[in-house]
Amino acid sequence: MNDYAIELNGVHKSYRFFNLQNIALRLQRGTIMGLIGPNGAGKSTTIRILMGLVHQDRGEVCVLGHHMPEEQIAAKWDIGFASDDMRLYDSMTLGWHINFMKSIYQSWDDAYAQLLLKRFGLRAEQKIKGISHGQRVKAALLLVFARRPKLLVLDEPTTGLDPVARHEILRELTAVMASEGRSVLFSSHNTQDVEQISDQITFIDRGRIIDSMDKEVYLDRWRRLRLEVPTGIELPTLPGVIGLQQTGRLAVAISNAFESHLPNAYENSGARVHAVENMTLEEIFVANVEHSREEVKA
Amino acid sequence: MKTNVMMQLILKDWRLNSRMIFLLTLAGASALALLMIGGKAILIGTVFFFVAMIFCACLLPMQNIVNEIKKQTIPFIMSLPVSSAQYGAAKLLSTAGMFLISWLALLGAGLYMIVGRHTLPQGVIPMGMILMGFPFIGFCLVTGAALAGESEGWATAALAITNSSYWLAWYLLLTYVPSLNKGWSSPVPVWTPAVFKVLGAEFAIVFLILGLTMYIQSRKRSFI
Numbered sequence: 307m308n309d310y311a312i313e314l315n316g317v318h319k320s321y322r323f324f325n326l327q328n329i330a331l332r333l334q335r336g337t338i339m340g341l342i343g344p345n346g347a348g349k350s351t352t353i354r355i356l357m358g359l360v361h362q363d364r365g366e367v368c369v370l371g372h373h374m375p376e377e378q379i380a381a382k383w384d385i386g387f388a389s390d391d392m393r394l395y396d397s398m399t400l401g402w403h404i405n406f407m408k409s410i411y412q413s414w415d416d417a418y419a420q421l422l423l424k425r426f427g428l429r430a431e432q433k434i435k436g437i438s439h440g441q442r443v444k445a446a447l448l449l450v451f452a453r454r455p456k457l458l459v460l461d462e463p464t465t466g467l468d469p470v471a472r473h474e475i476l477r478e479l480t481a482v483m484a485s486e487g488r489s490v491l492f493s494s495h496n497t498q499d500v501e502q503i504s505d506q507i508t509f510i511d512r513g514r515i516i517d518s519m520d521k522e523v524y525l526d527r528w529r530r531l532r533l534e535v536p537t538g539i540e541l542p543t544l545p546g547v548i549g550l551q552q553t554g555r556l557a558v559a560i561s562n563a564f565e566s567h568l569p570n571a572y573e574n575s576g577a578r579v580h581a582v583e584n585m586t587l588e589e590i591f592v593a594n595v596e597h598s599r600e601e602v603k604a
Numbered sequence: 605m606k607t608n609v610m611m612q613l614i615l616k617d618w619r620l621n622s623r624m625i626f627l628l629t630l631a632g633a634s635a636l637a638l639l640m641i642g643g644k645a646i647l648i649g650t651v652f653f654f655v656a657m658i659f660c661a662c663l664l665p666m667q668n669i670v671n672e673i674k675k676q677t678i679p680f681i682m683s684l685p686v687s688s689a690q691y692g693a694a695k696l697l698s699t700a701g702m703f704l705i706s707w708l709a710l711l712g713a714g715l716y717m718i719v720g721r722h723t724l725p726q727g728v729i730p731m732g733m734i735l736m737g738f739p740f741i742g743f744c745l746v747t748g749a750a751l752a753g754e755s756e757g758w759a760t761a762a763l764a765i766t767n768s769s770y771w772l773a774w775y776l777l778l779t780y781v782p783s784l785n786k787g788w789s790s791p792v793p794v795w796t797p798a799v800f801k802v803l804g805a806e807f808a809i810v811f812l813i814l815g816l817t818m819y820i821q822s823r824k825r826s827f828i
Binding site for chain 1: 615
């Protein structure tokens with residue numbers, strides 16, 4: 307059995323005003339990957355390609371050992387997919403939707419569905435048109451979770467939710483992961499959500515993957531150094547420093563490959579290191595995107 | 605054993621639209637009931653009957669296909685283990701099935717009114733069959749445009765074209781196939797070669813539209 311739940315190699319997709327270029331992505335089985343990118347970065351297109359809903363122009367896509375889009379039917383038996391633009395049938399009740407899913411999936415877990423109904427504060431007899439956006443999202447996720455799929459693909463599931471609803475959904479996602487062998491690909495532009503639950507992080511911008519690695523490695527490797535630069539001293543270009551902003555005597559250096567000797571290197575050049583700070587995932591994301599865009603320009 | 609997802613999709617569509625099928629069939633049947641009154645009510649009933657059929661041909665694809673696009677329920681359905689070709693086939697079968705229920709029920713009721721209750725001479729049956737083919741073709745055009753075009757715009761355009769073409773088609777038929785004008789008042793149906801040719805052409809158009817729709821659907825590289 308392949309070690310990866312998702313494997314994309316050299317995937318290209320061209321549209322008139324947008325290109326997805328050379329996407330390479332690997333999600334190990336049993337892990338949660340957060341796919342972070344600004345609006346229009348290519349998150350949804352990437353997800354639609356790996357669901358077989360959009361055919362790539364070039365490249366290989368393998369999901370749960372199935373080649374996409376050719377084997378999408380076999381793959382989709384084990385994939386639970388939900389996206390923020392997904393809607394249920396307005397005129398029907400949640401119970402109707404549950405029965406519909408039960409009629410298709412023999413893996414449907416009725417007891418778990420009942421538990422989720424309680425946890426999410428939903429009622430089966432409610433018509434979809436009568437419930438709030440947050441409840442609709444929860445209803446869609448209930449229909450996905452209770453199928454017990456091997457792979458969950460969630461495209462911006464927490465968009466537009468209030469903090470309480472977001473927390474409930476993230477808590478449930480973490481609980482889903484407690485069950486062995488389940489993998490999750492979770493796209494969002496909300497870095498807080500991704501930081502909370504992901505093992506791996508992938509940044510995507512303007513149709514390109516700009517970085518992909520373990521969350522802990524990210525948080526460990528990225529640092530911000532606050533420096534004081536005496537007059538007449540010029541800061542050197544050091545390896546691992548991707549951004550340097552100086553205003554008068556104060557400078558901020560951003561490193562994406564922090565090593566313990568980096569502060570010493572600045573001290574040796576005549577600068578004073580005031581602080582070495584950890585960065586949040588959001589700060590790392592923004593710095594990474596800006597650096598990548600500068601590289602592309604250059 | 606895995607479930608037949610296509611069958612479940614068809615059943616789902618039927619459950620979602622069962623009330624509408626019932627109401628449309630009821631409307632057509634009520635129009636036919638007017639024939640029983642006789643006199644001018646026959647004309648009114650016949651017009652209402654065809655209005656009900658045309659309404660059925662428009663409303664079903666709009667409700668069953670276009671609404672799914674407009675209300676964004678397609679991503680939910682496409683998350684199920686189906687391909688876009690299977691989705692298209694299921695939609696085509698469910699919509700055509702629903703239409704045929706009303707169409708066949710009304711056709712049967714119409715024939716009964718003519719043959720069983722003698723409300724009209726049986727000579728109108730061949731022309732009636734030809735006229736019943738018009739909404740069937742219209743239905744296929746709107747369904748094909750909605751499915752293949754994946755947009756309300758295409759479906760509405762097809763709707764506008766078909767609805768404004770019924771009378772034109774009727775006029776052209778009577779002008780270029782004058783033999784169809786004969787035998788209306790005959791006590792028995794007159795099945796001339798011209799009638800069979802027109803009916804054959806109608807069936808060919810139906811199969812061509814549906815085949816083309818499925819071909820386009822199976823060739824799609826981006827779905828939703």
